Amino acid sequence: MSRWASMLLLLSMALWTALTAAFGWSLVRPRNAAAQPVVVYDVTSPGSARRVYALTLEQARATLPPPVRAPVKAPTLAARAYPIPEYALDAGVSARVQAADAVAARPAPKPPVPPSKGVIVLDPGHGRGDPGAVHYVPDGSGGYDLIEADSNLENAQRVRDDLEAMGYTVYLTRTGAGNGPGAPLPLQFITSDLYARVALAKAVNAQLYVAFHGNGSTDRRLSGVETWYCGKRAAGDANADLASRLQRAMMDALHAYGYFPPDRGVMEDAARHDASFCQFVVTREAPVPAALVEFLFLTNDADAKVLLDPRAHELMAQYVAAAIDGFMRDRGGGR
Ligand SMILES: [Zn+2]
Numbered sequence: 083m084s085r086w087a088s089m090l091l092l093l094s095m096a097l098w099t100a101l102t103a104a105f106g107w108s109l110v111r112p113r114n115a116a117a118q119p120v121v122v123y124d125v126t127s128p129g130s131a132r133r134v135y136a137l138t139l140e141q142a143r144a145t146l147p148p149p150v151r152a153p154v155k156a157p158t159l160a161a162r163a164y165p166i167p168e169y170a171l172d173a174g175v176s177a178r179v180q181a182a183d184a185v186a187a188r189p190a191p192k193p194p195v196p197p198s199k200g201v202i203v204l205d206p207g208h209g210r211g212d213p214g215a216v217h218y219v220p221d222g223s224g225g226y227d228l229i230e231a232d233s234n235l236e237n238a239q240r241v242r243d244d245l246e247a248m249g250y251t252v253y254l255t256r257t258g259a260g261n262g263p264g265a266p267l268p269l270q271f272i273t274s275d276l277y278a279r280v281a282l283a284k285a286v287n288a289q290l291y292v293a294f295h296g297n298g299s300t301d302r303r304l305s306g307v308e309t310w311y312c313g314k315r316a317a318g319d320a321n322a323d324l325a326s327r328l329q330r331a332m333m334d335a336l337h338a339y340g341y342f343p344p345d346r347g348v349m350e351d352a353a354r355h356d357a358s359f360c361q362f363v364v365t366r367e368a369p370v371p372a373a374l375v376e377f378l379f380l381t382n383d384a385d386a387k388v389l390l391d392p393r394a395h396e397l398m399a400q401y402v403a404a405a406i407d408g409f410m411r412d413r414g415g416g417r
Pocket residue numbers: 207208214215230295296297
């Protein structure tokens with residue numbers, strides 16, 4: 083080999099060695115982190131043709147839509163067959179608080195109750211097996227169409243309704259219906275019952291006591307209205323005043339009804355009987371102003387016909403309640 087040929091071979095070998103070394107270095111050299119690689123990214127815009135842009139990595143990231151989160155799946159029955167109650171963590175305290183605040187319905191606030199204008203006891207006479215006076219039908223058959231116990235109760239209940247509408251507190255000594263004639267109560271039972279009725283007035287701190295009766299007589303011609311009171315008491319003047327107001331009210335009611343029976347007036351118990359002792363238990367023993375009204379005669383056919391008409395009782399109650407209200411306002415402590 084000539085000298086030139088040897089040098090050319092050596093140069094070629096050196097050049098090859100340098101090229102392969104440079105190529106290998108290029109494969110293993112450390113990357114420069116700050117280098118900005120070029121990314122080719124497809125961008126599809128509405129209304130435009132599909133284009134291909136060359137973007138830097140930052141531009142590409144800015145172009146990417148935010149990642150879409152997978153929807154949270156509702157827990158299935160199988161997944162949480164036995165969920166842990168929250169209140170289990172605090173021994174049930176929160177559950178009880180929740181029940182008290184959210185579950186238990188709060189009662190609606192009640193409207194304020196106006197104060198009572200007064201306490202009144204109304205006593206429908208007889209009843210509890212005692213019929214009182216009886217109206218027998220005039221055909222001689224012995225049948226009857228009205229007993230005093232029922233007529234008295236209807237009057238007292240209607241007066242009670244009217245007084246309660248005015249704002250009074252009212253107690254009735256009985257509300258049960260009366261029995262018909264045929265088995266009268268022994269007198270001692272009736273008397274003890276009268277004392278029990280008066281005791282009610284004491285028990286409820288009543289301010290007024292009114293007994294409702296109808297009249298009866300063996301003389302069937304007797305007709306009309308009367309009112310009784312006891313003057314032999316400290317409240318004698320108040321009793322007389324109450325009795326005269328009630329008597330006037332009953333007569334006014336019957337006139338409004340269109341019936342004009344005799345006005346038999348106000349009767350003072352002692353003066354009409356023993357002159358020293360009142361006979362009627364309730365008006366004698368009542369601890370408050372008291373009177374006893376006799377609203378027509380059940381033994382009189384014309385009076386009984388009026389008593390069989392509910393409108394007569396309605397008018398009677400209307401006028402008597404107004405009279406009681408007037409008495410309470412003037413001297414009975416009514417407000
Ligand atoms: Zn009677």
